[in-house]
Amino acid sequence: MAAIEALPATVRPPPSRMAAFWRSFAENRGAIVGLAVMILLIAIAIGADIVAPHSPIEQFRSSFLTPPAWIQGGSFDFPLGTDDLGRDILSRLIYGARLSLIIGAMVVTLSLAVGTLLGLSAAFAGGLIDIALMRLMDVLLVFPSLVLAVVIVAILGHPSLLNAMFAVSIVTLPHYTRLVRAAALSELARDYVTAARCAGAGTLRLMLSTVLPNCVAPLIVQATLGFSSAILDEAALSFLGLGAQPPTPEWGTMLAGALQYYQRAWWLLTFPGLAILVTVLAFNLFGDGLRDALDPKLRR
Amino acid sequence: MLQFILRRVSLIIPTFIGVTLLTFALIRLVPGDPIEVRFGERGVAPERLAALRHEAGLDQPLWKQFLDYEAQVATGDLGISVVTKQPVWSEFAALFPATVELSVSAILFAVLIGLPLGVVAAVKRGSPFDYGLMGLSVTGASMPIPWWGLMMILVFSVGLGWTPVSGRISDVFFVEPITGFMLIDTWFSDDDGAVLSAINHLILPAIVLGTIPLATVARMTRSSMLEVLNEDYIRTARAKGVSGLRVVLVHALRNALIPVVTVIGLQVGTLLGGAILTETIFSWPGVGHWLVESVQRRDYPVLQGGVLLVASLVMLVNFGVDLTYGFLNPRIRR
Numbered sequence: 001m002a003a004i005e006a007l008p009a010t011v012r013p014p015p016s017r018m019a020a021f022w023r024s025f026a027e028n029r030g031a032i033v034g035l036a037v038m039i040l041l042i043a044i045a046i047g048a049d050i051v052a053p054h055s056p057i058e059q060f061r062s063s064f065l066t067p068p069a070w071i072q073g074g075s076f077d078f079p080l081g082t083d084d085l086g087r088d089i090l091s092r093l094i095y096g097a098r099l100s101l102i103i104g105a106m107v108v109t110l111s112l113a114v115g116t117l118l119g120l121s122a123a124f125a126g127g128l129i130d131i132a133l134m135r136l137m138d139v140l141l142v143f144p145s146l147v148l149a150v151v152i153v154a155i156l157g158h159p160s161l162l163n164a165m166f167a168v169s170i171v172t173l174p175h176y177t178r179l180v181r182a183a184a185l186s187e188l189a190r191d192y193v194t195a196a197r198c199a200g201a202g203t204l205r206l207m208l209s210t211v212l213p214n215c216v217a218p219l220i221v222q223a224t225l226g227f228s229s230a231i232l233d234e235a236a237l238s239f240l241g242l243g244a245q246p247p248t249p250e251w252g253t254m255l256a257g258a259l260q261y262y263q264r265a266w267w268l269l270t271f272p273g274l275a276i277l278v279t280v281l282a283f284n285l286f287g288d289g290l291r292d293a294l295d296p297k298l299r300r
Numbered sequence: 301m302l303q304f305i306l307r308r309v310s311l312i313i314p315t316f317i318g319v320t321l322l323t324f325a326l327i328r329l330v331p332g333d334p335i336e337v338r339f340g341e342r343g344v345a346p347e348r349l350a351a352l353r354h355e356a357g358l359d360q361p362l363w364k365q366f367l368d369y370e371a372q373v374a375t376g377d378l379g380i381s382v383v384t385k386q387p388v389w390s391e392f393a394a395l396f397p398a399t400v401e402l403s404v405s406a407i408l409f410a411v412l413i414g415l416p417l418g419v420v421a422a423v424k425r426g427s428p429f430d431y432g433l434m435g436l437s438v439t440g441a442s443m444p445i446p447w448w449g450l451m452m453i454l455v456f457s458v459g460l461g462w463t464p465v466s467g468r469i470s471d472v473f474f475v476e477p478i479t480g481f482m483l484i485d486t487w488f489s490d491d492d493g494a495v496l497s498a499i500n501h502l503i504l505p506a507i508v509l510g511t512i513p514l515a516t517v518a519r520m521t522r523s524s525m526l527e528v529l530n531e532d533y534i535r536t537a538r539a540k541g542v543s544g545l546r547v548v549l550v551h552a553l554r555n556a557l558i559p560v561v562t563v564i565g566l567q568v569g570t571l572l573g574g575a576i577l578t579e580t581i582f583s584w585p586g587v588g589h590w591l592v593e594s595v596q597r598r599d600y601p602v603l604q605g606g607v608l609l610v611a612s613l614v615m616l617v618n619f620g621v622d623l624t625y626g627f628l629n630p631r632i633r634r
Binding site: 030135136138139142143144145146147150151153154155157228232235236239240241242252255256258259262263266269270272273274276277280281284285288 | 314315318319321322326329330331435438439441442443444445446447448450451454458569570572573574576577580591592595596600603607610611614615618
C-alpha cells in the first residue's frame with residue numbers, strides 16, 4: 001500500500017472506463033444537446049403538477065381558441081393559447097411529456113425484456129427452437145411497422161393507449177431479439193464462457209450473469225433509439241384514432257384533435273408537433289452519441 | 301447464381317407461410333364471430349348462424365380451415381369486403397396504382413435530392429455544409445409525419461395557396477382511368493390543365509412521404525462515399541492525375557452506390573407504412589387510406605387481405621433487392 005502512495009504525482013492512473021466513455025461522448029456536441037433536452041423533459045414530466053399553469057383537461061369557457069400570448073388577442077394566462085374546448089395548450093403539452101416518456105419507457109422495457117429473453121433462448125437452445133424463433137421474427141419484420149401496429153390494435157379490439165403501447169412493443173420486438181441473439185452467439189464462442197461452463201455454471205447463470213452483461217452495449221444504443229421510434233409510432237397510432245383517446249393529453253391525440261381547426265388556429269397543430277419532434281430528436285442525437293462512444297469502430 | 305437464387309427462394313417460402321398464418325389468425329383473433337359481425341346490430345337466428353358457419357367452413361377443425369385458407373390464397377381469392385361486398389382483390393387492384401404513383405414520386409424525390417447532397421457532404425467532410433446536412437438528416441428521421449404533412453398543407457395550401465389540400469386531381473376534370481396512374485392517364489387525355497392539376501396534387505404528398513427516405517438516402521450516401529474515398533484505388537487515380545470531379549463521380553460514386561441501392565430497395569416497407577399516414581392526411585385514395593378505414597369500419601376481410609398483399613409485396617421487393625445485390629456483388633453469393 002505504502003509503495004503505491006509513494007508513486008510520483010506525475011504518473012496518473014489511466015482514466016476509468018466511465019471517464020473514457022464520457023470523454024468520447026462529450027466530444028459529440030449533438031449528443032450533449034440531446035442529453036440536456038432529455039434531462040429537461042424528464043424534469044418537466046416529473047414536476048408536471050407544479051410546472052403546468054392549469055389542469056390539462058380543465059375547459060375555460062370564456063376562452064376558446066385563444067391565440068398564443070405574443071399575438072394580439074392572446075394572454076399570459078394561456079402562454080401557448082387554448083384549443084377548441086378552451087383547454088390550455090401548454091399544460092396539455094406538459095402533461096403530454098409525462099405520458100410520452102412513460103410510453104417510451106414502457107414500450108422499451110417490454111420489448112427489451114421479451115426480446116432479450118427470446119434472443120438468449122434462441123442463441124443457447126440452437127437447433128429447431130432457434131430456427132422457429134428467428135423465422136417468426138422474420139415474419140414480423142416483413143410487415144411495415146405501422147401496418148403491423150394497426151393490425152395488432154385491431155386484434156386487441158378497441159383502440160386505447162395501452163393497446164397501442166402493446167402493439168408498438170411487438171413491432172419493435174424482432175430488432176431486440178436479433179441483436180441479442182447475434183451478440184450472444186459471438187460471446188458463446190469465447191473462451192471465458194467455456195471456462196465458466198467448465199467451472200460448473202448452469203445454463204441460467206451462463207445466460208444472465210456470464211453472457212448477457214457482455215451484450216449490453218449494443219442493447220443500450222438500440223433501447224435509446226427504440227425510445228424515439230416508440231414515441232413516434234404511438235403518436236402516429238393516436239393520430240389515426242387507434243391509440244390514446246380524447247381527452248387524454250397525448251401529443252398524437254392533440255394533433256388529431258387539431259384537424260378540424262388548424263387552418264384558422266395554427267397553434268393547435270404547431271406546438272404538439274414541435275414537442276414530438278424535439279423529444280424524438282433529443283433521443284436520436286443522444287442515441288447516436290452513445291453508439292459512437294460505446295463502439296469506436298463505428299466512428300466516422 | 302442459380303444456386304443463390306434457389307437458396308433465397310427456399311428462405312422466403314416459410315416466411316410467406318408464416319405471414320399467411322398470421323393473417324389467418326387475424327380474422328379469428330379479432331373480437332366477434334366473423335359471421336355475426338357481418339350481420340351487425342340486426343342479429344341473426346341461431347339456426348341460420350349455424351348453417352352459415354357450416355357454409356363458411358367455420359365448424360371445421362382449425363388446421364383444416366388453415367389449409368382451406370392457403371388454397372384460397374393460392375388461387376387469389378382474398379375474400380369479400382363486409383362493407384362494400386366487393387372482392388378484396390379488386391378493391392386493392394383499383395387503389396394500388398395510386399399508392400404506387402405516390403411512392404415512386406416520393407422515392408424519386410428522395411434519391412434526386414438525397415444522393416447529390418450525400419456526395420457533396422462526403423467530399424466536403426467536416427465543413428459547415430456537412431454538419432448542416434447531417435443535422436437536417438437526423439431531424440428528417442425524427443419527423444412526426446402527421447404533423448409534417450399538416451404543416452405543409454398549412455403553409456403551402458392554406459397560407460400561400462400554391463397547391464390543393466387533398467385528392468389526386470381537381471373535380472373539374474374527368475379522366476378515364478386507363479392505367480390508374482393519374483399522371484399517365486391525364487397525359488393521354490389531351491387536356492394540359494389535367495396534367496398540371498395531377499402534378500399539383502402529387503407534389504406535397506410526395507415530399508411528405510419522401511422525407512424519411514430522403515434523410516436515410518443522404519446519410520447512407522455520405523457514409524458509403526466516405527468509405528470508398530479512403531480506398532487505395534482512389535489515391536491511385538488522384539496520383540495519376542485524374543481530375544477531382546472525375547474521381548468523385550466515376551471512380552468513387554459508382555462503387556459507393558451498391559449499398560445505397562440496397563437501402564433504397566429496402567425503403568419499400570417504410571414507404572408502404574408511411575403511406576398509411578400520408579394518404580390519410582391528404583385523402584389520397586390509395587391502399588394505406590383503405591387499410592386504416594378497414595380498421596375503423598371493422599371490415600376485417602379487407603384488413604386481412606390488404607395486409608397479406610402488402611406483406612407479400614414487401615417480400616417480393618426484398619427478394620428482388622437480394623437478387624440484384626447478389627448480381628452486383630459476387631462475393632455474397634458464396
